[in-house]
Amino acid sequence: MTRAESESGTDRALVSDFLESRDEGAFRRLYAAHTPRLYLFLLRLSGGREAEAEELLQETWIRASSSLPAFRWQSALATWLCGIALNAWREAARARSPVCASIESAAEEIPAGPPETRADGTGRVDLERAIRRLPEGFREVLLLHDLEGYTHEEIAGLLGISPGTSKSQLSRARGWLRRWLVAEAGSAQKEGVQ
Amino acid sequence: MSETDDDVPPEHRRLLSELDREAAAPPALEERIVSALRARGMLRAAGPRSRAPVRLAAAAAGLILLAAGFLAGRSFDPRRPSPTPGPRYALFLLRGQERVPQRPEEEAGRVAEYRAWARGLAKSGRFVSGEKLEDRVERVGSAPDVAASAENGEEEIRGFFVISASDFQDALSVARGCPHLRHGGRILVRPIASV
Numbered sequence: 090m091t092r093a094e095s096e097s098g099t100d101r102a103l104v105s106d107f108l109e110s111r112d113e114g115a116f117r118r119l120y121a122a123h124t125p126r127l128y129l130f131l132l133r134l135s136g137g138r139e140a141e142a143e144e145l146l147q148e149t150w151i152r153a154s155s156s157l158p159a160f161r162w163q164s165a166l167a168t169w170l171c172g173i174a175l176n177a178w179r180e181a182a183r184a185r186s187p188v189c190a191s192i193e194s195a196a197e198e199i200p201a202g203p204p205e206t207r208a209d210g211t212g213r214v215d216l217e218r219a220i221r222r223l224p225e226g227f228r229e230v231l232l233l234h235d236l237e238g239y240t241h242e243e244i245a246g247l248l249g250i251s252p253g254t255s256k257s258q259l260s261r262a263r264g265w266l267r268r269w270l271v272a273e274a275g276s277a278q279k280e281g282v283q
Numbered sequence: 284m285s286e287t288d289d290d291v292p293p294e295h296r297r298l299l300s301e302l303d304r305e306a307a308a309p310p311a312l313e314e315r316i317v318s319a320l321r322a323r324g325m326l327r328a329a330g331p332r333s334r335a336p337v338r339l340a341a342a343a344a345g346l347i348l349l350a351a352g353f354l355a356g357r358s359f360d361p362r363r364p365s366p367t368p369g370p371r372y373a374l375f376l377l378r379g380q381e382r383v384p385q386r387p388e389e390e391a392g393r394v395a396e397y398r399a400w401a402r403g404l405a406k407s408g409r410f411v412s413g414e415k416l417e418d419r420v421e422r423v424g425s426a427p428d429v430a431a432s433a434e435n436g437e438e439e440i441r442g443f444f445v446i447s448a449s450d451f452q453d454a455l456s457v458a459r460g461c462p463h464l465r466h467g468g469r470i471l472v473r474p475i476a477s478v
Binding site for chain 1: 295298299302303304305306307308309312313315316317319320321323325326327389392393395396399400402403462465
């Protein structure tokens, strides 16, 4: 049995238990299995704002609990949950700032230079913080593709953009991070010389 | 990263691959979400433990679950915070009346629960160590040595965690969050003497 098959079997059992009983314990088991990944995804999407990520996680589980009976297992449960979380975030973002929520308009926000950089005591660069500082549209695509493993076609469906736009946004997001890495390396070299 | 990887320098790829994929949500958030679902009529309050038969006999399956949880805690992200210095507590996981998983899927689900919990502890710097124990028990002392099967008593210790906590109440709070309780197991919390 592959890992994916095993996870799928586990998810089906967890969902089946929950839907059959609507029992609190069954929900907690489902919650425990999927929340760590969902929470970090939302935390990154929301730029590290914990209160916002918590609100979104709650909204995600409310929506998921309501929609689970209609879930047809055409994707992995984790993927489906991630999509719900993303929609919840995008709706919240639209309410907060209709302009910033548009991936096309986000392209205009991309900074010319790298963001503030930091290396910790071991020299490990703070890529996490750099990702959180990416403009929202770029951050969405980068997270979905490079960290969550979505294809451009899937991202296009989720975000309402074309696969080509998804590819181009990913490329620009990576370029932004790359510039930042180069700048970080240069900064470390200067410190070494001094 | 499966597509358009040509423009990704190896260093960039390495850094992305090192990023965490999971993070522990605050324990209070789970309670908040459960309350919200209950208020919307989407959840029934916790009722009797189980409708399925409860087996008290020690089962290898259960031990595998514990092993998975402990292992997850130990092998989790090497960059996790070091255990918080301060008082340490031993959490002995007793068999109690936990329900033994009946199906492989259910068993795997239990593994995921223990793993998530152990990872949460590791993330918060509270996880110190954990071990599963084998079934075999030998009692030694003034009385004649007795070999005892683990199936003989509900006080069987299935495994243990050592955690750091700010005080005894905090340790109890950590123990209450352990999935072992939700499945009918019991936990004995003991402060570790600082000598």
